[in-house]
Amino acid sequence: MSRRNTARTRAPRRLATLGALAALTTIAGLAAAPAAQAGPMPGADKHKPAICKRLPAIDTRLDKAIERLNGAAAVKGSIAHLQERIATADRLDRPAVKTYLNDRLTTRQRLLPELRQRKTDLANVKTWCDARQPAAGK
Template structure:
């Protein structure tokens, strides 16, 4: 039995709507302005090295690095210190908690590796501080 015209028209309309919906998302982000879903638009390439912002944030950055070095070098009473974590690793090993020991020991290894990185950064920040204080900087 042949389909009536309204059925054929409805199927055609559904097919057309489906095709349009499939193409619409592809065309939505192809605008030349590059605006994305967040509405902020495309970011441009940096125009400089950001030295002005680095000099502006330098005191806060130095404070954070100094605080981290102090914390890592603290005694067993200081949360986050290498010494405190070493004690926790030893306690886990003594208690026979193999999985906890492995986890804490891996954290200890990472924490010990962090200290030289922060000390290097501290030296770099001293050099940047000197550069920022120079009259021809920025």
């Protein structure tokens, strides 16, 4: 019976300890935030090449997404395919489906310029990576 009582008394202490650790972590993070905004920290450059390593994969992913959105009506996920589905829903007199698909169409139409902008931004990052000296030991 004493074993049960100790287990019950330990749980609130553990929760209190975890709460205190969470509070300290939050306070430490807030205290360190202004220092991070002050300027580049020495040694921060060693983390920058990671994005340079991911560039080909990101570029491929963006190309696939843009190609899919610009695809013909037979390509699932394309804007033309969604427009065809909206026309079908309208023809079959399904207003709720048509409204839902119209909202999806609006989202996809907004996404296309954003993806093109990301592609441009990625080209700028590639230029930066090409101009950057490789980090020592990597």
